[in-house]
Amino acid sequence: MGFSVNWSWLTALSCLFCMGGEVYCSCTQEKIEMEGGDYTLTKQLDTGSLLIYQCPEGYYPYPALARVCQTNGSWKPLPKTFVPQRCKVVECPDPAVLEYGSVSPLQERYFVDNETTIECYSGYKMRGSSKRVCLPNGKWSGSTPICSHDASNNCADPGIPAGASRYGNIFGIDDKVQYSCNNNLILVGSKERVCQESGQWTGEEPACYYRHTYDTSLEVSEAFGSAIKDSLTTLEPLDDTQEGRTIRISKNGTLDIYIAVDISESIEEKHVNKAIDAIITLISKISSFSVSPNYEIVFFSSEVYEVVNILDFLDKKIELKAIIDELRNFKVGDKNTGTDLTSLFETFVERMSIIELRVGKKVFKEHRHVFILFTDGAYNMGGSPEPTVKKIKSMVYMNHTGEQGTESRDDYLDIYIFAIGTDIFDADLQRLTAGGAKHYFRLMDITKLEKIFDDIIDDTEVQGLCGLHHKYSDKGGREMYPWFAFISVQNEGFPSNCIGSLVTPKFILTAAHCFKFGDLPEHVTVEIDDGQGRVKKVKTFKIHPQYNNNAKVAQGVKEFYDYDVALIQLKEDVKISPNARPICIPCTQETSDALKLVGVSTCEEQENLLLKNHLEKLNFLTKKGNFVAVKEAYAKLGDNRDECIRHALGAPGITTLEPKEAVTDNFLCTGGLAHQRDHIACNGDSGGAVFKEYEHRTIQVALVSWGTKDLCKANDGLVESNADSRDFHINLFKVVPFLKSILGNDTQDEYAPLRFL
Ligand SMILES: *[C@@H]1O[C@H](CO)[C@@H](O)[C@H](O)[C@H]1NC(C)=O
Ligand SMILES: *[C@@H]1O[C@H](CO)[C@@H](O)[C@H](O)[C@H]1NC(C)=O
Numbered sequence: 093m094g095f096s097v098n099w100s101w102l103t104a105l106s107c108l109f110c111m112g113g114e115v116y117c118s119c120t121q122e123k124i125e126m127e128g129g130d131y132t133l134t135k136q137l138d139t140g141s142l143l144i145y146q147c148p149e150g151y152y153p154y155p156a157l158a159r160v161c162q163t164n165g166s167w168k169p170l171p172k173t174f175v176p177q178r179c180k181v182v183e184c185p186d187p188a189v190l191e192y193g194s195v196s197p198l199q200e201r202y203f204v205d206n207e208t209t210i211e212c213y214s215g216y217k218m219r220g221s222s223k224r225v226c227l228p229n230g231k232w233s234g235s236t237p238i239c240s241h242d243a244s245n246n247c248a249d250p251g252i253p254a255g256a257s258r259y260g261n262i263f264g265i266d267d268k269v270q271y272s273c274n275n276n277l278i279l280v281g282s283k284e285r286v287c288q289e290s291g292q293w294t295g296e297e298p299a300c301y302y303r304h305t306y307d308t309s310l311e312v313s314e315a316f317g318s319a320i321k322d323s324l325t326t327l328e329p330l331d332d333t334q335e336g337r338t339i340r341i342s343k344n345g346t347l348d349i350y351i352a353v354d355i356s357e358s359i360e361e362k363h364v365n366k367a368i369d370a371i372i373t374l375i376s377k378i379s380s381f382s383v384s385p386n387y388e389i390v391f392f393s394s395e396v397y398e399v400v401n402i403l404d405f406l407d408k409k410i411e412l413k414a415i416i417d418e419l420r421n422f423k424v425g426d427k428n429t430g431t432d433l434t435s436l437f438e439t440f441v442e443r444m445s446i447i448e449l450r451v452g453k454k455v456f457k458e459h460r461h462v463f464i465l466f467t468d469g470a471y472n473m474g475g476s477p478e479p480t481v482k483k484i485k486s487m488v489y490m491n492h493t494g495e496q497g498t499e500s501r502d503d504y505l506d507i508y509i510f511a512i513g514t515d516i517f518d519a520d521l522q523r524l525t526a527g528g529a530k531h532y533f534r535l536m537d538i539t540k541l542e543k544i545f546d547d548i549i550d551d552t553e554v555q556g557l558c559g560l561h562h563k564y565s566d567k568g569g570r571e572m573y574p575w576f577a578f579i580s581v582q583n584e585g586f587p588s589n590c591i592g593s594l595v596t597p598k599f600i601l602t603a604a605h606c607f608k609f610g611d612l613p614e615h616v617t618v619e620i621d622d623g624q625g626r627v628k629k630v631k632t633f634k635i636h637p638q639y640n641n642n643a644k645v646a647q648g649v650k651e652f653y654d655y656d657v658a659l660i661q662l663k664e665d666v667k668i669s670p671n672a673r674p675i676c677i678p679c680t681q682e683t684s685d686a687l688k689l690v691g692v693s694t695c696e697e698q699e700n701l702l703l704k705n706h707l708e709k710l711n712f713l714t715k716k717g718n719f720v721a722v723k724e725a726y727a728k729l730g731d732n733r734d735e736c737i738r739h740a741l742g743a744p745g746i747t748t749l750e751p752k753e754a755v756t757d758n759f760l761c762t763g764g765l766a767h768q769r770d771h772i773a774c775n776g777d778s779g780g781a782v783f784k785e786y787e788h789r790t791i792q793v794a795l796v797s798w799g800t801k802d803l804c805k806a807n808d809g810l811v812e813s814n815a816d817s818r819d820f821h822i823n824l825f826k827v828v829p830f831l832k833s834i835l836g837n838d839t840q841d842e843y844a845p846l847r848f849l
């Protein structure tokens with residue numbers, strides 16, 4: 093890896109005076125200067141020294157980004173007499189590749205600070221950025237503009253990134269699109285993407301890089317941060333479906349993290365120390381999640397220096413604090429130069445094999461492996477590491493054992509590569525990555541790394557993300573359903589119990605009918621266990637202004653539950669942690685992010701993703717002693733809805749003959765036996781979230797309101813429906829104005845408003 097050292101001119105010159113000493117100056121400074129810029133040398137003019145050119149922001153060195161001093165005293169690449177080394181203005185790839193739209197101004201080439209405006213042809217809708225600026229790192233600001241019809245494709249048009257060509261114009265399930273970069277640009281990201289049933293494309297959007305294009309710190313922390321967060325938050329077991337019923341299988345997953353830093357060109361200890369600081373930051377950040385990974389940490393050049401051995405974790409011989417000490421105490425000593433990626437990966441394969449032997453094949457199958465590698469990829473020793481990386485892939489993917497069935501094992505392996513320096517072997521390095529999203533990053537130098545890692549997993553940012561949760565928990569479901577709140581209202585007579593969901597640190601969403609006329613905030617208690625005292629004081633509660641239980645007595649509906657929603661405002665914020673975290677609610681920006689909707693998204697797009705099937709599997713919770721249990725039911729939408737709501741006529745107190753009098757379009761309907769025997773809601777379940785899992789995040793789509801039959805005896809938990817019992821849940825997409833008026837209110841300063849679309 094090339095660490096740049098600011099020795100430059102003076103030190104290089106001083107070399108001339110020590111010709112007779114130990115320092116042997118094999119290369120000369122002839123013709124290496126650069127007009128408009130400067131350069132640094134890693135080892136003066138000695139053999140193996142890396143010369144790195146530097147230009148002011150917005151410019152890049154041309155024709156060479158860097159040179160290496162070879163043994164015979166010549167630079168590679170050789171300086172050319174007729175193409176003087178200079179600083180050129182940064183260029184961005186051609187934006188005029190988009191379909192069904194126009195780019196203005198239309199130029200042959202676009203340079204730094206040039207702006208473009210994108211317009212879609214009439215009849216086409218725009219996603220992405222309509223204005224873009226060419227940035228100093230050789231990329232366009234914002235996101236790829238896409239002009240598309242509102243066609244009924246399974247996947248949204250994935251667009252064409254600047255500088256690229258796309259093959260494939262059909263976006264149905266299993267359809268493929270392929271990308272290539274025009275001219276001599278390097279493709280970073282997925283060459284091929286496949287439209288999945290979930291409506292998402294596999295892989296990541298590709299981008300076309302020049303040799304001078306690099307990723308900014310912010311880009312790296314966002315992309316790496318969200319990918320590693322996925323590993324950390326989805327570690328817990330997955331649901332396995334058997335005979336249409338979900339059975340929770342406890343698979344004890346383990347996360348093994350391998351970190352390697354290339355120190356081959358580093359001559360100064362302070363750069364190694366920078367790398368160490370960065371790793372310590374990363375490890376501390378990871379420890380803020382409730383996962384305790386095993387670590388292997390090495391530095392390498394032509395040899396591998398093992399600092400932390402993963403086998404010590406297996407034997408429980410080492411703790412997190414000890415790793416940090418080991419790292420701090422690490423001294424490079426007399427190290428070798430040269431980069432041997434093959435022996436690095438061989439070391440990892442060896443460790444993995446020993447782990448597999450020790451824990452057994454069955455348990456090893458549940459290990460997830462994350463590799464984080466920092467290098468320039470100029471493996472000049474040991475040959476191509478690709479075959480060794482293939483070994484790792486086949487160990488984890490188990491393609492050839494034939495025992496994994498149809499289950500994809502992609503989630504079990506991530507190989508991230510941070511290519512650092514100017515002389516990067518992109519194509520070689522990209523082939524070594526593994527995992528879904530962006531796993532390949534190009535950085536200018538290692539000194540920014542610590543800051544990047546520090547920005548990556550910003551605790552408060554991650555913890556506040558809506559809908560994040562664990563998939564398995566031994567704390568009575570607390571970590572699986574961290575939004576769950578228990579509500580009790582006691583004014584006169586018996587207390588009434590309801591369930592609510594934490595939607596922001598200050599607000600609980602529940603049903604309006606939990607409150608009766610005359611109830612005051614002091615009659616209400618909310619229990620949510622955030623480790624700061626379970627019972628929360630209530631400041632106020634707000635009921636939907638259109639909720640009126642008696643509104644339709646004359647029409648034959650004794651109790652009318654339309655707009656059965658309320659928001660409880662707490663006096664103090666709930667402390668956000670893995671045990672207490674908000675659920676995502678419709679039509680917010682955060683939910684669009686959770687759903688990975690690209691560009692500007694709408695409420696309607698969210699609804700289409702979440703409630704698109706005519707039978708949509710949903711869950712809600714019930715309290716069982718100190719635990720919560722999860723119920724499952726199918727919402728009957730589209731053609732199935734009329735049959736479902738018809739059963740409302742059998743409910744006590746309903747004498748009308750028109751089901752829609754009682755069940756307006758604002759309700760979702762579940763229950764019955766038609767598709768499966770649904771669970772039915774009990775009295776205490778009122779106000780609870782009716783939710784859906786999407787891409788490891790939980791989105792609340794409705795809340796439990798009322799039902800036709802009381803089939804539940806006291807504390808009976810998971811009760812199943814009979815042929816004509818039905819439940820009706822307030823569809824949150826229909827009460828967004830109410831939610832927004834309170835949660836999105838940005839003219840107050842008592843709480844941070846949610847961003848609604
Ligand atoms: C130095 O060696 C390289 C290959 O190692 C060769 O391409 C180059 O021509 C040599 N230069 C001189 C001046 O001998
Ligand atoms: C684009 O950038 C180049 C180089 O900075 C500049 O000369 C040119 O005027 C710019 N063009 C536009 C339309 O701004």
Ligand SMILES: *[C@@H]1O[C@H](CO)[C@@H](O)[C@H](O)[C@H]1NC(C)=O
Pocket residue numbers: 342343344
């Ligand atoms: C998971 O771990 C628990 C305790 O650590 C153990 O009782 C259980 O058998 C393990 N389950 C599996 C599937 O390995």
Ligand SMILES: *[C@@H]1O[C@H](CO)[C@@H](O)[C@H](O)[C@H]1NC(C)=O
Pocket residue numbers: 489490491499500501502
């Ligand atoms: C092996 O399995 C992995 C993960 O399930 C998959 O991504 C890969 O394409 C498979 N390779 C082959 C050759 O089948």
Ligand SMILES: *[C@@H]1O[C@H](CO)[C@@H](O)[C@H](O)[C@H]1NC(C)=O
Pocket residue numbers: 833834837838839840841
């Ligand atoms: C927003 O908050 C302000 C300040 O508390 C209040 O005056 C205003 O009525 C609120 N807006 C809505 C729509 O409730």
